[in-house]
Amino acid sequence: MIAAVAGGKGGVGKSTLAYNVADALDALVVDADLAMADLPGGRERGPDLHDVLADRATPAEAVRPGPVDVLPCGRSLAGARLADVRGLREAVAVDGYEHVVVDSPAGLRVDAGAPLAVAEACLLVASPTRWALADAIAARELARELDCGLAAVALNRVVEDPPVEAVGRALGAPTTAVPADSRLRRSIADRGPVGTTAPESTAARAVEELAEAVRRCAVR
Amino acid sequence: MDGVSFGGSAERTFIADDGTTPSMPVSLDSTVTTAGGVALVSVRVRNTEPVARRVTVANRLPGDVLPPRRHGVPEPGWSADGYDGVVDARDDLALGYACRVAEDGVPADGEPIPRDDTADSDAGGPVELVAVSDPRIGETDPLNAALAELGDHRPPPDAVGPSDDPRKVGGTAADEPAVGGSGPDRSVSGGPSSDPATLPPGVMRYLDGADGRIARAETLAGGSVSDATAVIDAGVGPVGVRELVALDARALGRIAERAESLAARAEAVDVPTSALERLA
Numbered sequence: 001m002i003a004a005v006a007g008g009k010g011g012v013g014k015s016t017l018a019y020n021v022a023d024a025l026d027a028l029v030v031d032a033d034l035a036m037a038d039l040p041g042g043r044e045r046g047p048d049l050h051d052v053l054a055d056r057a058t059p060a061e062a063v064r065p066g067p068v069d070v071l072p073c074g075r076s077l078a079g080a081r082l083a084d085v086r087g088l089r090e091a092v093a094v095d096g097y098e099h100v101v102v103d104s105p106a107g108l109r110v111d112a113g114a115p116l117a118v119a120e121a122c123l124l125v126a127s128p129t130r131w132a133l134a135d136a137i138a139a140r141e142l143a144r145e146l147d148c149g150l151a152a153v154a155l156n157r158v159v160e161d162p163p164v165e166a167v168g169r170a171l172g173a174p175t176t177a178v179p180a181d182s183r184l185r186r187s188i189a190d191r192g193p194v195g196t197t198a199p200e201s202t203a204a205r206a207v208e209e210l211a212e213a214v215r216r217c218a219v220r
Numbered sequence: 221m222d223g224v225s226f227g228g229s230a231e232r233t234f235i236a237d238d239g240t241t242p243s244m245p246v247s248l249d250s251t252v253t254t255a256g257g258v259a260l261v262s263v264r265v266r267n268t269e270p271v272a273r274r275v276t277v278a279n280r281l282p283g284d285v286l287p288p289r290r291h292g293v294p295e296p297g298w299s300a301d302g303y304d305g306v307v308d309a310r311d312d313l314a315l316g317y318a319c320r321v322a323e324d325g326v327p328a329d330g331e332p333i334p335r336d337d338t339a340d341s342d343a344g345g346p347v348e349l350v351a352v353s354d355p356r357i358g359e360t361d362p363l364n365a366a367l368a369e370l371g372d373h374r375p376p377p378d379a380v381g382p383s384d385d386p387r388k389v390g391g392t393a394a395d396e397p398a399v400g401g402s403g404p405d406r407s408v409s410g411g412p413s414s415d416p417a418t419l420p421p422g423v424m425r426y427l428d429g430a431d432g433r434i435a436r437a438e439t440l441a442g443g444s445v446s447d448a449t450a451v452i453d454a455g456v457g458p459v460g461v462r463e464l465v466a467l468d469a470r471a472l473g474r475i476a477e478r479a480e481s482l483a484a485r486a487e488a489v490d491v492p493t494s495a496l497e498r499l500a
Contacts, residue, residue: 035375056457077375082463085373089363111373113366121293145369146362149293173292217293 001099001218002092003027003151004119006143008135010106012127013156015039016188017178017210018103021123023068023193024211027099030092031073032115035080039103040064040188041072048072050079052091059094067191069097085114092118099214108142116143121151121217123210124171128155128162133170140171152213154178154206174213178206246273246307252281252346257322259283261346263315267307276351278302279319286318302347306355319346377467430468437465 003025005018015031015038022029031039031049041064042048047057049071064070071094074080092100092115104115104122116122122143126136136153143150150173155162157180168175178184181203184194194204249264259281267273279285279302287298297305298317307313419427439447440458452458 034373054457054463055459077379081374081377081467082460083374084459086363086367105373107373108370109373110366110370113370114363117362117366144294144299146366147296148362149296151293168292172289172294 001121001214002102002119003099003214003217004032004102004104004115004122004143004148005125006104006112006116006122006139007125008106008108008112008137008139008142009126009132010036012125012132013154013178014106014125015103016184017123017125017154017156017207018101019068019070019188020184020193020195020207021211021214022099022101023195024207025099025101025214027101028063028069028071028094028097029101029103030071032088032092032102032111033073033105034083034085034111035077036105037073037075038188039070039072040066040191041070042075044072048074048079049091050074050076050083053083053085053087054079055084055087059091060096063094067196068193085110088114089118099218101214108138112139113142113146116148117146119148121149121214123152123154123214124150124173125154125156126167126171128158128167128177133167136167136171149217151217152176152210154210176206176209176213178210179203245269246275246349246352248277248345248347248349250345250347254321257320258286259319259321259346261317261319263303263317263347265307265313265315265349267309267311267313270309272306272308272355274304274306274351274353274355275313275349276302276304277315278348278350279317279346280348281319281321281346283319283321286320288317302350377470430472433461433464433468437461 003021005014005021007014015033018029019039021027029039031037031042034050034053037049044064046064047062049062050073051057052059052062052071059071062071064072071092092102094100102115102119105111124136124139124143126132140150150171153167153171153173153175155164155167155175156178158177159180162177164175164177179202181194181198181201183192183198183201184203184207187193187197190197194201194207198204245268247266247268249266251262253260253262261279261281263277265275265277267275284300285298285302287294287303289295297303303315303317305313436451439451440461443451451461
């Protein structure tokens with residue numbers, strides 16, 4: 001099962017949720033943000049997604065094992081230029097993983113569309129503001145155009161009374177409120193997914209709920 | 221059910237007209253029931269042919285399609301306009317959807333919902349079979365759709381600049397301006413070197429780099445197998461070389477144009493030295 005984490009807008013926490021949901025699914029997380037990667041590993045030596053998409057490495061070679069296995073993306077603009085997104089389907093199909101979570105970039109260009117095109121379902125991440133919702137609706141339309149089902153919506157970094165139902169209605173999918181939690185925010189930098197560092201927290205429960213939505217899509 | 225049932229059904233036959241195949245009878249049955257301002261439409265698409273057919277069924281009721289959902293996710297094939305899917309050979313396809321209309325089955329603009337029993341004409345029923353085709357043709361890869369319809373994500377070549385090692389470029393592009401990036405001479409005194417036969421060092425470096433890359437591409441294209449293997453063993457992928465050389469070709473073309481126009485201007489300009497000396 002390949003699940004894309006998308007959201008239209010940048011900075012809403014797509015990568016953080018992708019990393020944590022991948023942990024809950026025991027999945028590989030692929031950083032498909034070709035121009036502005038932010039999952040760990042892309043600065044280290046060794047092949048990354050740019051190399052895989054430029055036919056210089058196999059996907060398995062580029063995987064970095066860790067608390068959550070990551071297929072990182074390079075940080076260079078030249079690498080982004082040489083990366084051919086036509087190879088994304090093969091790049092994310094890494095042997096040995098039942099689930100693969102693909103962290104998509106913001107925007108509506110082909111690098112944002114390609115993860116949705118190769119994924120069977122997506123999680124949409126939105127911050128609980130009106131303008132972020134409009135972006136999430138645009139991303140949802142893109143997902144629909146590309147035959148990618150919507151597994152769930154994550155309303156990220158909510159502080160109080162999130163409009164869960166209204167967002168669920170607008171986007172037409174079960175919606176989970178993910179609280180603003182510093183352990184979640186630091187999870188990528190500390191390489192400590194919230195399911196490990198704070199398994200009893202509301203944030204971890206929200207992440208598990210999102211993972212469950214992905215599993216349900218896999219069963220269908 | 222407290223709504224009005226329109227009962228009855230009408231059967232229409234759709235003849236595919238794709239020019240190559242003779243008649244492909246795929247027929248459509250539909251019924252509408254309204255309840256509480258929502259029209260519930262059930263559709264049966266029947267394929268009597270021995271081959272599977274892709275069908276497109278469009279909603280004709282005045283309202284958006286509310287498709288069937290599972291866990292909030294619309295079932296595959298549904299859109300705001302209707303349904304697109306495949307009917308197996310000699311099989312039926314049962315579909316159902318809802319459509320919000322006003323109470324009593326009459327939409328806001330007063331026009332009654334088309335009844336099935338008036339469905340003799342094409343515009344009659346709540347749904348219309350708008351296309352029948354070969355399912356093998358209709359299968360497009362969504363990845364191709366994304367590539368065809370969405371804008372290119374790649375940073376423009378000017379932001380990257382050709383380089384031997386693409387990994388280095390991200391870091392060096394800023395401090396060492398690449399092609400066309402050095403801009404106009406920073407000061408008059410620091411202009412071109414006094415010896416017209418020597419190229420400025422930056423230009424030299426760039427041309428040498430391009431020379432090396434093109435030579436390697438030529439080796440891969442027409443050199444001996446052992447030379448080409450040596451190049452590949454040095455960690456140079458053929459695809460990367462092709463891309464880099466393509467970038468070089470474009471950049472060199474632009475440089476040639478720019479150099480030509482600058483040379484023409486430089487030759488044409490005539491600074492009135494004596495007049496300016498008098499002013500100074």
